[in-house]
Each structure stands twice: as structure tokens, then as C-alpha cells.
Amino acid sequence: MGKYTLIVTEKPDAAHRIASALDEKGKGKKREDNGVPYYVARRGKEIVVVPSLGHLYTVAEERKGRNYYPVFNFRWVPRYAVERKAKQIRTWIETISKLAGDADMFIDACDYDIEGSVIGYCILKYACGDKEGVSKRMKFSTLTKEELEKSYAELLPHLDFALIEAGSIRHEVDWLYGVNLSRALTISARNWSGKYATLSTGRVQGPTLKFIVTREKDIRSFVPTPYWEVKAEVEIDELVFEAEYEKENIEKKTEAAAILNACKGKNGQVVKIDIRKFQQKPPIPFDLGTLQSEAYGLFGYTPRRTLTIAQHLYLEALISYPRTSSQKLPVEIGYRTILKKLGKVPKYKKFTKELLAKPELKPREGKKKDPAHPAIYPTGKLPESNLDAAERKILDLTVRRFLAVFGEPATKQSMKVKINVDKHHFYLRGRQTLKKGWLRFYKPYVRSEEVLLPLIEEKQTIEVRRVILENKFTKAPPRYNPGSLLKKMEETGIGTKATRANIMQTLYDRKYVRDERIVVTDLGFEILGVLERYCPAVVSLKMTSELEERMDKVQTKREKRDNVLVDAVKILKPVMEELKEKEKTIGEQLSNAIKRAKLEERIVGACPVCGTGKLMILHSRKTGKRFIGCTNYFKGKCKTSFPLPQKGSVRPFERNCRGCGWPTVQVHIKGKRAWRLCFNPECPLKKERRKRIEMRNM
């Protein structure tokens, strides 16, 4: 090969797509060097497209070792130098450096956002030998051939340095907070107990944990209060409806009983009918946050899973870049072209035909903008490979949302009938869609209930079949789930669209929280307790969002990177001094919490035999064998015990047995599928199974 143009991409799939899109024959040739793939294309001159593997460089301290804090001096280094699991990165960097040697032009084609910009910048600066100043930039939002060709033809003359600064400062500040605080916690606990356990917190992780802990405290301290609801079951044209009493919640039992007595056995009369027509506007296009929330609500996918799926669909050139905060669809994306392509799919044909017949296509848009990318939209390309069920669902959701934003508003009608029963008023409510509009496009994902009322006239007598009095109680606020927590993080402006899902996952990985409807563990309480007591500033929402805002300003050149960095260290220094001073106390507190958390992990559930103890996974002192025993054994109250499989790992399972209601465990043996085990020897399901086997063997 002679001199060529070197294009750097963020991932191998993107490199393949770019090489194929730019190659004159439409086929980039795959080559390998030391197991590192790269692609060669010809377009007048030779082009080499080499992928990265996400971040190849990271922030690390200048001094070696991990057993000290605080650390304020750092530099950017190859990941393999500081991460044990990143050995592969060395060969990757070596290959890129080798390929850079024969290149006479450099192009950064990493994702056009803060992370992508930092990835490309580091490769061009460190692996290619200070080529960041001469490199050009490709900017695109989809990996379709047309957009990639256009982006190559209209190269940006230089890298987006403001974006790079904004990305770098984020890494540096997060590193400073993460490393210092996490080390302080881990070292304190280790020095006290002599045992190692990874504890972590960070600039965003701390405040996120605080949201969950605050909610958990409200739930666990919650005292319900009673109230009563009165309803009238009415019959109209042989159809039965439920009418609600005018006062939604009645706080006194005697008052509720008086209403019931007054209305019992009496019919009602229609006093007033209110009919209201209103329009329901189409939804706005998806930014990453709304896609993640919708996918969680509809399919139960965690934000992290949705992001992974969306990322895959993007790399397959099926949807546009998903890490976007934009809710705008600029006309340049070519609405009609996309709709025409989507029309080739039978299930969308009818809808695209209808939209294409419109003289003008104007999407409904949201307020949020993203300087680098539009909202998420389908490219109209058909999948080249088979998508799995989850990918198909996210793609269909994206397509239908795209169609819906161009749809007409839906017209709905609500009807409120006021019924008088012995001077007490009840309301009968109806809801009906008169014109479906955009709802047809988005039909599988529309969540609304229709209540059709028959023809009712004022002064009409209504037959009251019975009056119902319901005793209810107020409920504690709901637990956060991954979807609602993501929303909360977005609303309060902490983290970025690219990092929020991972921060949430870290809370699970560190065992600070568990379950889908998020429950805080003892360890989670203790960590936040320590942070709140000794360094409230680092879990303060105000401090985090202020810092976040200032880092955003670096991107628009309204704030200097150095100022942000200096101020971040200024906040952190006294915090670290306080943590160091209280290391012993903190260590004791955390060590005890770790101990309790480990114990909690082994609790299977309440003992169904004695009712007061808890069943735990234990090991026999004599034989070392694993079994389940009741905690009341140690008090001499309950001798319940059950054997457990000795191979593989056993952990408590969240759901109880559907046959006997006893708690269950999950057994996992390497190479086999994990299974659920009910250890109750008298479980009816087991008996049934035994019977079936006996019958078969007869």
C-alpha cells in the first residue's frame, strides 16, 4: 500500500460500514493485524478504516499503586497500563500506530458526541502521534451509505475541540471524585476488618443513591391512613356502570356510613351532563431518555438493555444515533425518502401511503435539542441479518413513533354525568375516541381505556343497583424502577445520556440496591449514611448539578476547563481530609454493614415452620456441607433444616414456590441452565411430579 487516508471509528461494525459505504465497489476488504481488524476501501485513493474498542485511553494517577488517597495528579494513559482486563488494548493501539505511520491524511469518524470525540482525539493524539491538529472530522447521524458518502464529501476541517474539552473534563472530574471517594471507603473498611471489598461512590453515583435511599426511608417509615370511597353501581339500558361519589376520599367512617345509609335502596336522577371534546396531540420524537422510559414501560427492558439494543440497531444502520438528547427531526433527514423505504414493509405500507399523500410533512417536536444529532428515527433500511425479538420490538417502536409524530391529532370525547341520589351526587364518566389520528400508527403501544356510555338524557331516572362502601388505605410512594430512576436523573440534570444507565448498574453491582423495583440494602444505607455524615457536599444534588452545568458550558466555550477542574479539587480537598481523619470510625461502620450485607445475601425467606425465624443458607461445621436452616435454631426454638445440592452456586430466589408458597432458591451449575428449587419435601408440585413419573413407569 502507498500513502492512504486513515479513518478512525469507535467500533468495528462502524468501520466495516464506513469502508463499504466509501468503497467504489461497495465492499470494504477486511484485513487483520495481530487479531485487530481493519478495512481497506478504494475511492480515488486508498482508504484504511481502523476501529477502536470504545475508550483506548483513560485517566490515571501519576504515582503507581492503589492503596492511598487523596490523589489529585493525573494523566491520560493507555487503558492496558491501569486495567487488568484490558491487555487486548495494547495490540489494538500498536496496530493503529503502525497503520498511522503510512497515512498522509487522518479523519476522525467516531460518534459525534462527547465520548466519541474524546475517543477519536486520544487515538489521534497518542496512538497516531499528535495528529489531532491536522485531522479532519466526519459528522453523521446514521450509518447509511448515502449519509456516510455525504459526510465524507463534506468533511469538517478540524476536530470539535470544545466538545473534546467538555468530554475530557467530565472524565477528569469524575475520575477525581470516583477514585478519591471510593478509595477512602474501601481502604477505611479494609484497614478496619482486614478484608477487602470493593466499595465505590462518585460524583453522580452518590446523589443517585441518595434519591433511592430517601424514597426507601419514606417507604419503610410509612404509616397508612384509612379513608373510604363510596360508589354506586347503576344500570342503564341493561348495562352496568360504576359511578363515583362526589367526594373522592371520605376521612371519617361515620360520615361514609351515613352516605351509604342515605343512598341505600334509592334511585337517582341525571342532573347534568358535561360533554367535552378535546384533541390529543401526536407524541414527540424519541430522545434516548424517552425511548428508554417507553421501552421499560412497554417491554420491561432496563435502560441499559434498551441502549445496547439501540446501539446495535444503529450499527446495523437501521436507526439513527441513539445517544441523543434531541427531540427534533430536521427536514434534512429526508422524511419522504424514509417513509418510502418504510413503505416496503407490509405492516407499515398503509400508514406510509397515508402520510406520503399529505402535501406537507411536519413532525411534532419536543423542546430538547442536541447540537450534534437529531432525535432517534428509523433510516428505512431493511435488516440484513435476523434481528432477535427484543431488537425487533425496539425497531418497531422507533418506526411507529416516527410515523406517529407526523400523524394528525386524535379527537377524544369525555362525558361526565352527574347523578343525584337523595341529595348526594355521583359521577359517571365515559371516554371515547372520535377520530383516531396518530393513535392508529402507534396502536400497539397506546395505553388508554375507552368507556362507552349509552345515550343518557338530563332528568332521566337511573336505577341504582347497589351502593358500595370501600375501606381503603393510603399507600407509600412507589419504589423507583430503572425507568423512573432514569427520569429522575434526567429531571435533576445529573449524569449524561450515555452514563446514567451504567451508574444505575454500578449500584446493583456494588450491592447497594437490589431487585427491579429498587430496594436499598443495608450496605446502601450505610454508604449513604457515611457520605451524608462526613461529606454531605458530595451527595448534594445542588453541587452535582452545578458542576454538571459548568461542564456543559465548557462545550459552548462559556466556561474554562481549568477553572472547573480547580474548583472541583477545591471542593474535594477538605472532604478527603475529613474522611482521612475519621477513617477508623468509617471503617468500623462500613465493615459491619458489609458483614450484615453478606448475611442478608444468604437469607432465603421467612421460616414457614416456626413463623418467626428466617431460613438461611448455612454450612455445617462438621462436614462443611451446605444446607438450609432456621435462624431460630441458635435460640433453641426451631430445628427446621433442609438439604441443598452441593455442586454449583445456590442463592435465594426472589419468588416463592407457586405450589406451596415456600421461599425458593436458584441453583446454578457451570455449563448448565440455572434452575429454581423448592426445598419443601411436602410441596404438592413435587408430589404431582412423583405421581406422574410413577404412572409413566407403570
Place this chain on the structure above:
Amino acid sequence: MKCVICNREADKEDYCELHAKAYESIVEKHDVWKRALEISWKEYLSEIIKNSLTGEWAKEVAEYLIKSGEEQSVTKS
């Protein structure tokens, strides 16, 4: 001083920060229950212990209050 329920450091009187919050909640909601059902402090505590919607810490505090036979000072008057 240790919390009478969980052995954590007690911040206020007998309780740690977490159980103190639950105690405050119990005291605060008593008035609503009294108005709604005209019940005594003891009956109220028994009711919230039985209720599946009561939070874990609030139940623990209510159980402790019943066992220790503490009178409710706020509503005594």
C-alpha cells in the same frame, strides 16, 4: 446510646435516625386515625401493625411501643 430496635447509634432519644423517622410518622398519623375511627393510641398501634401497607420500620417501632407500653404524649391532652 444505641437504638432500642436495631442497635445502630441513637440520634434522638431511644431511636436511631431511621427508626426516629418512623416514630415521628406514627405520632403524626395518629390524629388522622383517631378522627377516622375514634380509636385509642393502643388500638391504633395494633391496627398499623396488622396493616400490610405499613412500612417495616414503622411496624418495628409500633411493636416496641406496645411492648414497652409507652403512652402517647402528644395526644394525651
